[in-house]
Amino acid sequence: MNELRILLQGEQKNFRVGETVEGVAGWRLEKAPRSVELRLFWFTRGKGTEDVGVVRKMRFDAPQQEEGRKFSFTLPEEPWSFSGQLISLIWALELVAEPGGHTARVELVVSPTGQEILLHQNAGA
């Protein structure tokens, strides 16, 4: 049984731009992985073809079969989490172990207010 998990400090998932996201990345795998990487990225969801932008990543060297490591990322100023009628932009942390492509993902909200921006509701259009 392969298990990967991302635990965020205080289980916080809403962040303001420039804030630091901290937590622990842990994994328990059947075999010792060749590489384990934690990625901070945004991706789009909706009608358009998905776009993905990896902003920062942390590579854990010589990972053990079962391990937990702390991480800390400073969030950039852009882009912001938003949701419209065609596009939503979502931030996420993803832990990827190779070989096998085992993955765990946690979605985040990143904006100046810490809340997802609802395009049509806020603009009233």
Added chain:
Amino acid sequence: MCDSGKPRSGGKERRKSLRLAVRYEYQWQGRTYSSDKWSRQRAAFSDFSKAQALADTHKLDTKAACYVNPASPSEAVLQRPTLWIGLLILLPLVFVAVGVIGMASMWTKTQSAEQGSDAVPAGKSISSRAGNRLGARAGVAFFALFFAIGTVVFYFLTLRPLLGVLAAREWTPVSCTIISSRVQSHRSDDGTTYRVDILYSYEFDGREHRSNRYHFMGGSSSGRKGKSAVVHQYPAGSRRTCFVNPHNHSEAVLERGLTRDMWFGAIPAVFMLIGVGGIIGMLRKGRTPAADVTMFQPVPIREVIGTKPTPFSSPIAFEETPGSRVLKSSSSRIVGVIAIGVFAAIWNGVIFFGFLQGSGFFLRGKADFFDLFTTLFMLPFIAVGLALIGVLIYQVLVVFNPKVEASIQPGTPRLGGPINLNWRLTGRTHVLRCLKIFLEGREEATYRRGTSTYTDRKLFLKLELASLATHAEMTSGQATITLPQDTVPSFKSDNNKIVWAIHVEGDIDRWPDLKEEFEIQVLPPLLADAA
């Protein structure tokens, strides 16, 4: 054992190509056979020197190896077909491979677009898709093919003739006699092409040689007139100077300099440039955004080995313009006219010259059943052609609409901040009945369905900057508005965008309305303002 080898031609004027005539005897399992086959294919040459050089390798009463068909020993050839020809079979496979990669890429993208991220299984990585685009790789393969074909054609059409011109500067000038002079024509399904065919003889090193090479550009091309002019300069029986390769006496040329048709070399060079440009563009598109590793802290219960930092760069960057900025229209009227004009000309040209011109309506003034059927089949295409002409007329009228010059201050406004717009109308401003100016924010999502690409747009904000009805107000003015703070700045990725734009709309009676869009870049508020 060969008895002779000699290039022969089929007559002075009717000669189509040179043929290598050969006859030889050979022994197979105690019996003697004879053959006149040079190779399995007909041994025909357009270059006399090449045929002569080949004939010289098999002189009368000399020994040579021949290849006998063991199943039918009476069949033999002196030259076996080269296996390199087999590589030509691979050429279409390259196109097949590009097609398969392209289809796989489209299928992958279509699935992604249709399923969206909601359908991503929990165990599948999303971040791994960044910068690892099959489409980019297919694009590189496609443009590499462009470059490869361009390079091969460039070699044969330009480089090889140029190398010949350079080498011939050292060749020996010799007096020669023109034996025959004519324009040779080649008919094919694509039309007739022509080449200069001048056969001449010369003496070199005490031996008579013949050649029919006029210049270093091989092959035939369209345009008979220029070639006829060359042929008239070399009438049969006249004496001229030719240039002989001192290392290969059967190789000679009449014109050893650069010729005008070498400009054809620019065509494959364009292919090569498109190939290189496309590869660079695709590699840039497919590049993984650089990432960063921030502070790393070990978990106390486990030993931490370390991390590898990599450089960081933001995937989205709009540059700030603090002063005023003159706005550029999102679309050019002239470019629009040219683009639609070219497309309409090609579309209607293909329909007319490809189908209608050959129809009985035009050729005989009356149509048979086949003509009626093809014309009926072509009706939708003719309708599209007529619609394109209509759109072209509309676009031409748009060119004569008043022109809008606009500038904003600051050049890159921030959310929550002011935006000051200045505008001026030039041209036929008197035709305008009213003018409205808006600030718009919209989503733009691009996706694939099958082989087609679509872009959907959805407005999320529309703020009126000005609504004017008098001529003086419309001609020039300014307006200020504060951008809302609770929305998003400009965003641009490969398939998804947040676009901010200023729209100018004017009503004109019995004429296409004035519609102009100026895209602007809206930045996030400064951190202090946002807080």
